[in-house]
Amino acid sequence: MIPPKFIIEKSDYVSSGGLRSVAYQKVANLLLRGGKVIVASDTCYSLTAIADDPSLFDFYKKSLNRRDFPISVVFANVLHAQKFAQFDLQVASFIEQFTPGPITIVCKVKDTLKKQAYSKNVLHALDETIGIRIPDSVVERELAAIAEYPITTVAIRDDQGNVVQDFEQAVQIVSKGMNIVNETNWCAIRTNHDFVDTQSTVIKLVKGDGTFDIIRDGAVTLEALNNAAQIIPNWYYRVKK
Numbered sequence: 001m002i003p004p005k006f007i008i009e010k011s012d013y014v015s016s017g018g019l020r021s022v023a024y025q026k027v028a029n030l031l032l033r034g035g036k037v038i039v040a041s042d043t044c045y046s047l048t049a050i051a052d053d054p055s056l057f058d059f060y061k062k063s064l065n066r067r068d069f070p071i072s073v074v075f076a077n078v079l080h081a082q083k084f085a086q087f088d089l090q091v092a093s094f095i096e097q098f099t100p101g102p103i104t105i106v107c108k109v110k111d112t113l114k115k116q117a118y119s120k121n122v123l124h125a126l127d128e129t130i131g132i133r134i135p136d137s138v139v140e141r142e143l144a145a146i147a148e149y150p151i152t153t154v155a156i157r158d159d160q161g162n163v164v165q166d167f168e169q170a171v172q173i174v175s176k177g178m179n180i181v182n183e184t185n186w187c188a189i190r191t192n193h194d195f196v197d198t199q200s201t202v203i204k205l206v207k208g209d210g211t212f213d214i215i216r217d218g219a220v221t222l223e224a225l226n227n228a229a230q231i232i233p234n235w236y237y238r239v240k241k
Contacts, residue, residue, distance in 0.1 A: 001172070001175035001176055001178070001179050002175055002178040002179050002182075002183065002184055002186075003175055004038070004171065004174075004175075004186055004187045004188045005030065005035075005184070005185065005186065005187050006026070006187050006188075007171075007187065007188045007189075007190060008023050008026070008027065008187070008188070008189040008190065009190055010190055010192045013192045016138065017138040017139075017192070017193065018138040018139060018142055019139060019142070019189070024142060024143070024146055025146075026187075027143065027187060027189065028143070028146040028147065030185060030186070030187055031048070031049065031050055031143065031146075031147055031151070032050070032147065033185060034049075034050075034053065034185065035049070035185040035186055035187065036048065036049045036174075036178075036183065036185070036186040037049070037143070037186065037187050037188070037189060038156070038167075038170055038171065038174055038186075038187070038188035038189060039137070039139055039140055039143065039153065039189050040137060040139065040140075040189065040190075040191030040193065040195070041135060041137055041140060041153050041155070042102055042135050042136050042137055042195070042196055042200065043102075043155075043163060043165075043195055043196055043197070043198075043199055043200065044155050044156065044163035044164055044165050044195060045155075045156045045163075045164050045165065045167065045170035045191075046153035046154055046155050046156060047060070047063075047064065047152075047153070047154050047156055047174060048074075048140070048143065048151050048152060048153050048154075049151065049152050050147045050149050050150075050151055050152075051071070051073045051122055051123065051149065051150045051151060051152045052122065052149055053122065054121040054122050056071065056122060056152060057071065057122070057123075057124045059181060059183075060152075060154050062177070062180055062181050063174070063177030063178060063180055063181045063183070064154060064156065064157070064173075064174075064177050065177075066154065068124070069124075070119075070123050070124050070125040070126075070129075070131065071122075071123045071124060071125075071131070071152050071154060072104050072106075072123075072130075072131030072132070072133055072152075072153075072202075073123065073130065073131065073132070073133065073150035073151060073152055073153075074133045074134070074135060074140045074141065074143075074144050074150060074151050074152075074153050075132060075133070075134050075141075075144055075150055076134075076141045076142070076144040076145035077134065077141070077145075078095055078096075078099070078134070080144065080145070080150070081095065081132050081134065083110070084109060084110055084113060084118075084130055084132075084150060085107050085108070085109060085110060085130050085132055086107060086108040086109065086110055086111070087107075088107070088205070088208060089210065089232065090205050090210055090212060090229055091105060091107045091132075091205055092233045093228050093229055093230075093231050093232070093233055094203070094205075094212075094225070094228055094229075095132070095134065096228075096231075096233040097224075097228035097231065098220055098224075098228065099134035100134050100135055100136050100141065101134075101135070101136055101200075101219075101220070102135075102136070102196070102198070102199075102200035102201060102218060102219035102220060103133075103200055103201045103202075103203065103218070103219075103220050104131045104132065104133050104200055104201070104202040104203070105131070105132045105203055105205065106125075106129050106130070106131045106132075106202065106203065106204040106205070106206070106215065107129060107130065107132065107204075107205045107206060108128060108129055108130075108206055109125075109128050109129060109130045114128055118130075127206065129204070129206055131202070133153070133200075135153075135200075139189060140153060156170045156173055156174060157173075158173065165195045167188070167190050167191070170188070171188050174186070174188070196219070198218060198219045199216065199218045199219070200216075200218045200219060200220075201214065201216065201217065201218035201219055201220035201221075201225075202214070202215040202216040202218065203215060203225065210229065212225065212229070
């Protein structure tokens with residue numbers, strides 16, 4: 001097994017729930033060199049990388065024994081997400097009402113990125129979509145901000161397919177996976193918060209008619225989604241200019 005280069009411990013956190021600047025920079029230096037990081041998402045430990053490499057999909061498939069699902073990505077905030085996703089009224093409404101929080105919004109990728117085949121090659125979304133997450137996790141959002149790019153957060157699962165909330169187990173699983181792909185450039189961040197047990201809701205909006213499909217039921221209910229869909233965010237028209 002290949003061990004992590006270093007581990008960020010609970011002592012590296014500050015009262016806001018984020019990390020000390022020196023810890024962020026240490027992790028960022030690794031990420032910016034193509035490294036991978038175990039980080040606590042809202043529901044479990046995940047494996048993070050900067051979402052700019054077409055080989056990432058195969059990496060996750062081999063190292064984490066992952067199925068052929070598209071990869072969703074984390075953004076630091078709304079302005080960050082606007083650079084990559086097409087914002088229609090419903091996308092804007094759901095982002096305003098439910099983020100940061102337990103929702104992934106699948107929508108069309110920006111036209112400028114279609115030309116680069118970004119979603120197809122990197123995220124493996126063959127319908128030119130992107131899954132937007134702006135999670136509660138302060139550390140995830142800060143890493144995306146430091147990278148100035150969306151980051152992947154693929155859930156770490158055990159042999160039975162259950163998400164992993166135990167840090168030592170997560171490190172062990174990833175160590176084995178890194179041995180398979182011969183990857184040495186990785187680290188781990190131990191969480192200082194409790195995980196939530198309810199998975200995030202995943203919705204898809206690509207029809208352009210104001211409707212949405214629920215891909216996965218989760219913490220955000222259908223009633224809440226329907227109510228939010230009726231609200232026009234004040235900032236939406238500024239986004240469209």
